[in-house]
Amino acid sequence: MDTSELASRILRGERRALARAITLVESGRADHRARATDLLEALRGSGRQALRIGLSGTPGVGKSTFIESFGMMLTAKGLRVAVLAVDPSSARSGGSILGDKTRMEQLSRDARAFIRPSPSQTHLGGVARRTREAVALCEAAGFDVVLIETVGVGQSETVVAEMSDLFLLLLAPAGGDELQGVKRGIMEMADIILVNKADGDLKPTAIRTCADYSGALRLLRKRPQDPDGFPKALTVSALEEDGLETAWDEMQALVGWRRDNGHFDARRAAQARYWFEEEVRQALLARLQSEGARRAMAELSDKVAAGETTPALAASEMLAEHLNA
DSSP: OOHHHHHHHHHTTOHHHHHHHHHHHHOOOHHHHHHHHHHHHHHGGGOOOOEEEEEEEOTTSOHHHHHHHHHHHHHHTTOOEEEEEEEOOOTTTOOOOOOHHHHOHHHHTOTTEEEEEEEOTTOGGGOOTTHHHHHHHHHHTTOSEEEEEOSSOSGGGGGGGGGOSEEEEEEOOOOHHHHHHSOHHHHHHOSEEEEOOOSGGGHHHHHHHHHHHHHHHHTSOOOTTOOTTOSEEEEOBTTTTBSHHHHHHHHHHHHHHHHHTTHHHHHHHHHHHHHHHHHHHHHHHHHTTSHHHHHHHHHHHHHHHTTSSOHHHHHHHHHHHHTOO
């Protein structure tokens, strides 16, 4: 299938074409990267825009359960929902289980939903390098909401904020230790904190935890892209589907305010600039992966280890020879 035909099928919303295109953008082969670049350029003028929601949370907090319940609620409203679930890759074998789709059994059968698990490929923050391009493909295919699930939680996870319009932090009911364990960096990135599992015996604990986070958020410096009251913490129960409507209403209110005040478009522009610079950085690193560059790196490394030159001078020599060629 040539690029123009693939683009036409994606614009018609064909799921198989979308899946094939995501496989193409995830490939590291040089010829595939060239085709992927052409495809994205062909789709750039579609004018379609989805609400991009990044979601992170501690392991075991119920991210997959939340996404399924939240996604089913959105599709019931007539919205088309795409889920890009990033699975952790093994540092030893490079493989991934890619089990998110099996944990979202109901949503995976919904005709208005599309779920795509992708390996993290050991990328910083657990967000596959080409996830951003997969988001663009889902937008072109006509999806209204794109959910980006990331691996784990921590400061490195904040990379998801550079490809989403809203960043949700999903946490479990706990005491003060949980609040201490969450990094300030990711707290500052979060637009809404959702305390999950607010049901059964855990409901009182979830309410107290939500109050703790609300207090912590009030201590953070107010961001210009937020109206009064944001960021905020809410309780939800993905299992009982409680609080999901309220969370969605708050998301829409925040996005609406940002659109009306110019912050939404400004954020998208800043993200585009960020990813341009990231592509340049990745291209420069790729040039250092050639056989000749690796051989020169090994020779200079030996000289540094033997004390024949300094790390700074060796690095300057390496960059001058292989990046200026």
